[in-house]
Amino acid sequence: MKKYIVLLRGINVSGRNKLPMADLRDLLNDLGFKNVQTYIQSGNIILEAGEGKSVICNKIKEGIQTKFGYDVPVIARTIPEWKKAIVKYPFSTENEKIVAFVFLNKKVYETKIEVKGINNDQYLIDNDMVYIYCETGFGKTKLSNNLFERKLNVTATSRNYNTTLKLLELAESPS
Known part of the structure; x- marks a missing residue:
């Protein structure tokens, strides 16, 4: 198991x-x-x-x-995959309210997609993950699950920094 x-x-x-x-x-x-x-x-x-x-x-x-x-x-x-995703987060996590992990259902080979009007928001596509840093906040960013799904032809779901860490903590605690 x-x-x-x-x-x-x-x-x-x-x-x-x-x-x-x-x-x-x-x-x-x-x-x-x-x-x-x-x-x-x-x-x-x-x-x-x-x-x-x-x-x-x-x-x-x-x-x-x-x-x-x-x-x-x-x-x-x-x-191990979850831990790797956390360790590889490339942006600052100082303000965890603007940090998110986008989990993809499959590996992609694109590293950049065309996104207009993202201002200071940033993203990095890495295999089956997209890391996002939304300086404008999640309510205003153009970097959404729907965008990544459409541009990368994948299924995507996001979790914020705190939820991502909490899930690892729960998973690592004895059953």
Whole structure:
């Protein structure tokens, strides 16, 4: 069994795709995952599984579709991959309120995309991650999941600095 951090995109956002975390945990346990934990209401999961990431993502996606009727993108990372993403963050983390990690469902080979009007916001595309530093704040930035999905032909979901660190902390604590 290996431990994974799994991210759902678009759960419990703006009143859409309402999915109580207790119901999600029940589903994941029913699907055979072990030591299932969720963190806050936005689709952050820690679990143990014997399968690889693509099998885990497909099982969860199909399970949510069947039980709740939602088509939800699912992205999984191992603990070493999660740690690597944190260590590789290239910008200042002094003001954690403007730091985010964008997790992609697959590796990309582009390193730059055309984005107009990002002012002092910055991004770095690195394999299956995009690191963003939003000096203007997340509410005003053009650097969004939708932008990266459209320009890179991927599924993307973002987590802020504090959530990213908390998920690692929870994943590393004994089950």
